[in-house]
């Protein structure tokens with residue numbers, strides 16, 4: 378165990394000892410149910426200063442250690458408290474190339490905030506909210522940087538968080554970077570997956586504009602291959618995991634009204650008045666719940682294969698005997714408000730679909746599952762015979778995760794893949810000369826902050842390669 382170095386402890390003067398985190402403004406529930414406007418609002422200056430005073434500046438820096446980016450959390454919060462927001466921004470930028478997204482999208486309760494000393498007895502410091510405040514303050518005052526990079530030429534294929542992060546870091550180092558994106562607009566899952574209520578697309582456009590003025594070129598609507606990038610000095614593949622996992626369902630072939638989660642979120646097919654069934658109880662499934670609510674679905678059922686996870690309290694039970702609080706995702710909160718119930722059916726899956734005379738899906742057969750372990754002590758879920766039931770269903774969404782990148786993408790660049798179908802690498806270098814890989818296509822399905830860190834560190838590997 379790493380022990381804190383208390384020799385450098387500097388006492389925080391007049392700390393705010395309030396047990397609760399300072400609340401930020403949120404979109405009123407009535408608007409949340411009908412519009413795609415971002416739900417969480419940025420702290421005001423007064424709220425930020427109040428919350429910054431809750432940080433005790435622990436020398437142990439447990440929060441930083443639990444941040445995948447290694448953010449200097451106590452240091453940037455100290456700068457906020459001193460009112461020096463640009464110094465706070467410089468500290469944040471030293472660890473993160475994309476703080477505008479991480480501060481909104483990180484599961485902070487499982488990362489930096491899970492390790493905040495104050496969370497042992499009270500609520501953790503609102504680290505993500507403070508980070509977001511600092512970034513927004515920076516953009517209020519920032520003058521666009523104009524640069525004409527003249528370094529070696531690097532192509533970044535894919536413009537999700539890992540591609541943007543690699544491009545930003547390489548541009549900061551003076552390389553002439555071109556980001557090549559197959560979709561009409563850049564952003565990857567930041568644009569075509571994560572819904573607007575979690576990340577306003579204007580925030581993404583603002584980042585891309587800032588990168589353009591720094592000299593990064595964007596080519597969109599181009600599906601790159603080895604031929605497209607052959608004249609560059611180095612290439613970074615940041616192509617994501619475009620291969621959505623499917624589940625076997627009798628009668629599904631040719632049925633209309635079945636969508637992969639990303640297609641449902643991007644295309645928003647009309648779910649008004651329909652019974653929507655979502656397979657997948659994770660964050661992507663939750664985003665589909667929020668989208669179906671805003672579409673005016675008649676009912677929403679979210680089917681999760683695994684048992685319900687209940688919160689385990691450790692170290693000290695803050696209020697002994699108090700039942701563990703259930704933490705609701707924003708979309709779950711909205712569902713509870715609109716339909717007065719949790720949308721989940723746990724330990725279940727859809728095993729068959731039924732269509733009407735026009736070929737549209739009209740019902741699904743749901744079967745209950747029981748948990749057990751195989752010989753290698755791996756969890757296996759098996760059907761409980763006779764537990765089938767039929768649910769009406771006008772739209773079925775499959776949010777069951779992703780496998781690696783599409784096989785044709787790896788083949789188009791002649792790079793090897795792993796047994797899990799991710800792009801194989803050694804220190805970000807793929808099996809092909811001058812081609813590097815980062816993000817979900819290298820690590821498998823992950824998080825925005827992890828993709829950002831991967832892009833950042835891959836750029837350093839490219840820099841080392843080109844500096845030889």
Ligand SMILES: Cc1cc2nc3c(=O)[nH]c(=O)nc-3n(C[C@H](O)[C@H](O)[C@H](O)COP(=O)(O)OP(=O)(O)OC[C@H]3O[C@@H](n4cnc5c(N)ncnc54)[C@H](O)[C@@H]3O)c2cc1C
Pocket residue numbers: 482483484534535536537538539540557558559560564565566567570571572575599600601602615616617618619638639642660661664786815816817818822823824825826828
């Ligand atoms: C619905 C949904 C919600 C999520 N919500 C969160 C969240 O709240 N918080 C969080 O931390 N994470 C979240 N994630 C996970 C997160 O979005 C991903 O981990 C992250 O986007 C991966 O980044 P990436 O850059 O590796 O890939 P992607 O974002 O997938 O980007 C890859 C890009 O490469 C492009 N591309 C592929 N092949 C080519 C080619 N040959 N030529 C040109 N371009 C190509 C694709 O079009 C795409 O734009 C969510 C994921 C989904 C699906």
Ligand code: SF4
Pocket residue numbers: 443444445446447448450473479480483485488489490504505508826
């Ligand atoms: S990058 Fe994410 S995990 Fe790290 S400090 Fe910021 S919000 Fe927390």
